[in-house]
Amino acid sequence: MKAICRIAKLHQKSQLGGMNAHNERTRETPNANPELTPANKTIIGSGDIVQDWEKRIEELGIEKIRKNGVIAVDHLFSASPEFFENRTPENGLPFDKEKLNEWVKSTNKFLVETYGKNVISSTVHVDEKTPHIHAMVIPAVNGKLNAREIFGGKEKMRDLQDRYHQSVRHLGLDRGVKGSTAKHEKVQKYYTRVNEFEPLQPKL
Numbered sequence: 001m002k003a004i005c006r007i008a009k010l011h012q013k014s015q016l017g018g019m020n021a022h023n024e025r026t027r028e029t030p031n032a033n034p035e036l037t038p039a040n041k042t043i044i045g046s047g048d049i050v051q052d053w054e055k056r057i058e059e060l061g062i063e064k065i066r067k068n069g070v071i072a073v074d075h076l077f078s079a080s081p082e083f084f085e086n087r088t089p090e091n092g093l094p095f096d097k098e099k100l101n102e103w104v105k106s107t108n109k110f111l112v113e114t115y116g117k118n119v120i121s122s123t124v125h126v127d128e129k130t131p132h133i134h135a136m137v138i139p140a141v142n143g144k145l146n147a148r149e150i151f152g153g154k155e156k157m158r159d160l161q162d163r164y165h166q167s168v169r170h171l172g173l174d175r176g177v178k179g180s181t182a183k184h185e186k187v188q189k190y191y192t193r194v195n196e197f198e199p200l201q202p203k204l
Contacts, residue, residue, distance in 0.1 A: 002173065020050060032125075036127035049121045069145055072120075121134070122134070
């Protein structure tokens with residue numbers, strides 16, 4: 001069973017709004033089960049990503065934003081579907097609630113320890129095929145937006161994968177295969193459908 005961590009870079013506020021609509025289910029999500037949607041939960045943030053982004057940008061004192069620069073980075077965390085499998089379905093849930101809660105706790109701890117207050121949103125979705133977390137991070141370095149400094153290059157992405165795996169390995173999750181050339185087309189199509197994001201970083 002594998003731990004999953006992928007990112008997508010956002011360049012416009014409209015993309016933040018689109019992601020918020022997806023997270024809060026205020027726009028149609030064809031593959032979501034409406035009976036499970038009430039179990040989705042926002043762990044970090046007010047439920048308004050644009051508002052939370054603006055507030056944090058003001059706190060950081062960032063006044064100038066480069067045209068077409070990266071204003072936020074969406075993180076998608078999940079795991080192999082069998083990790084969440086419910087072996088006692090009498091409770092009516094298709095996922096193991098206790099195991100899900102431990103994974104959510106560990107993942108959000110990793111987010112806060114890694115990015116601090118620059119994590120402006122973290123939402124758990126359990127109404128799609130596999131439970132997952134969307135977390136929005138402002139890539140701020142020394143009072144400036146600098147996604148390249150944090151996420152630029154294969155080495156930094158490998159390090160992100162390594163550190164995330166270390167944070168959830170106690171749950172029995174393995175790291176993805178290093179050097180994999182998988183393109184994760186399903187996830188790429190998902191992001192395109194949600195908000196025309198640029199292609200995801202490949203899994204490293």
